[in-house]
Amino acid sequence: MLARELLRQSPDRVRQALTDRSADPAPVDLWLGLDADRRRNLVEVEELQRQRNEASKAIGERKRRGEDASVAIAAVGETKQRIDALEKELAGIDENLRAVELALPNVPSHDVPVGPDESANRLVRTVGEITAFDFEPQAHWDLGPALGILDFERGAKLAGARFTAYFGLGARLERALIQYMLDLHLEEHGYTEVLPPYLVSSDALVGTGQLPKFAEDLFKVEGNDLYLVPTAEVPLTNLHREEILEAADLPLRYTAYTPCFRAEAGSHGRDVRGLIRQHQFNKVELVQLVEPERSDAALEELTVHAETILQRLELPYRTVCLSTGDMGFSAAKTYDIEVWLPGQQAYREISSCSNCGDFQARRAGIRYRPAEGDKPTYVHTLNGSGLAVGRTLIAILENYQQADGSVVVPEVLRSYLRTDRITAS
RNA sequence: GGAGGGGUGGCUGAGUGGUCGAAAGCGGCGGUCUUGAAAACCGUUGACCUUUCACGAGGUCCCAGGGUUCGAAUCCCUGCCCCUCCGCCA
Incomplete structure (x- = not known):
């Protein structure tokens, strides 16, 4: 597996490596797209998780004091659903990303002769x-x-x-x-x-x-x-x-x-x-x-x-x-x-x-x-x-x-x- | 194959569904003390991800994967692995 930093920062190098191996460089762009999707999604999920954790903590405190928490519980419901949906999406992205990564060959060392066979x-x-x-x-x-x-x-x-x-x-x-x-x-x-x-x-x-x-x-x-x-x-x-x-x-x-x-x-x-x-x-x-x-x-x-x-x-x-x-x-x-x-x-x-x-x-x-x-x-x-x-x-x-x-x-x-x-x- | 018991941080080992990433001990690291060392005492001590120039902030992880729940190390299901006894077997 290639380092993600390498793919993000030097996609050209990876494309060249694939070409040198007589392989299709297209997966690099597929990867870049998935990686961007993943990070966008992740930032959103994590923000929602933070909100949920905060709300759950507050609910716990109310309950401990013997107060009614049903309003707060109901309020968290929507956040929960959005998290579920985004997490499901994220799992799909991760799976695709991993599949692409696992199929990418190693990048040849610079001192390796370039040639078709x-x-x-x-x-x-x-x-x-x-x-x-x-x-x-x-x-x-x-x-x-x-x-x-x-x-x-x-x-x-x-x-x-x-x-x-x-x-x-x-x-x-x-x-x-x-x-x-x-x-x-x-x-x-x-x-x-x-x-x-x-x-x-x-x-x-x-x-x-x-x-x-x-x-x-x-x-x-x-x-x-x-x-x-x-x-x-x-x-x-x-x-x-x-x-x-x-x-x-x-x-x-x-x-x-x-x-x-x-x-x-x-x-x-x-x-x-x-x-x-x-x-x-x-x-x-x-x-x-x-x-x-x-x-x-x-x-x-x-x-x-x-x-x-x-x-x-x-x-x-x-x-x-x-x-x-x-x-x-x-x-x-x-x-x-x-x-x-x-x-x-x-x-x-x-x-x-x-x-x-x-x-x-x-x-x-x-x-x-x-x-x-x-x-x-x-x-x-x-x-x-x-x-x-x-x-x-x-x-x-x-x-x-x-x-x-x-x-x-x-x-x-x-x-x-x-x-x-x-x-x- | 049958019956039972387990899987928690580098190790040992706690953990009534809610300030638990997790007590305590050991080990490691830093410090105090010491001429030096030991002992003692104090502090510190996981991985991964996102975000940030940075300081930092946030998220995930208690075998793995599902599920229940506002909330799971803790409850349920499946799988994997380990241990004990019986059977079988090189």
Whole structure:
């Protein structure tokens, strides 16, 4: 949610932000109208309430003295009716205002490249050399089944397209990656591990921005106000919803492994093969709640935290800064980390690290007190994948594959996997 | 699933439908005292919104949402959450 002061004082900036995102700027004017209506109405209601309170007080006093108050009671009746009518109107305005506010995306940071889509993304850095092969590298959807560690047909038998069953060292590799990533973030990057619920309420999803606009991307539990988490960003960021934190508590750094569930509505036909786009995938997430002045630096750090995993796994990747047209709804600035996949001869997203500024904090009511006696202000929230586990497994299979179809296990994972090579059994 | 008991300010905990945003205690902050600290004493101590250049003024909030009433923390309804006992269950 955007600050109301921003909308009132700099509507042009918000209109421009929407245009840069290839979104319709019209809601800004709708908002301005509703806001003016609201304030006009509110001033009137409050004046009438003041009159009513005064009258009620006088009635109470008369009654206490045993005097007749029926005249005064009758006199207040009209005020009461006007209050009721205006309050009803006000509730309607508030509801509309909130609906408009909740649908407005965040304003991009000034240093974000302006452009319509991913073609305008800015390359930040490229790390590692593209893996060279003296044979034709296979895609993971061929390697995995051949090794007996990924079974797409049986996954589909259980749950349909975009579900996969892992077997043997495949399952173990996925588990090892989760463990390795968590350990690294705990031990070296100062995060606190959290094991959150995998189902969350609509309030939590509104807090991080998935709702109300993107309900069709979510799996909802029938008959309950519960949704399968699309990312651990949702539970982690919402841990402190409606709280006022102390400055000394910040920064808060949380990491969690969760499965992630996405309906992938509107992506029919995209990445239908293999593990890349699944309805259920595993992810280790990084979330930070920080003081506003610290969030720019925190995004750089968090992105490096995610990149470190790829460096330790010795996987080639590049980092790009998303353009205004390619960013997510809640983000002010986003770095995507893209890993090299030899099977596709392409860099593919494996992590997305965003600074959401106070956008989510406003929605979720996460504040802190800068100093004793200060008014509470909104924290800044950041999140990033550290990393998407399924896609990391793909990257390992494709980059570490050998001419004989076996896969060498990256050095740092050998103690977790208890083997240095995955071969067909 | 059955039966019962609760949800009040940072915490504990009062609160006959009417000067209650809410007693009291604790904690926090400021001060007096002290060489310093502790103790004691005094004062202070919520959030949000509107309005004002400002001082200030006003409104809302006692889990949430409805309702009754001139007036609701207090009465009624619904929901959510917590606790105890029983049943069931990983």
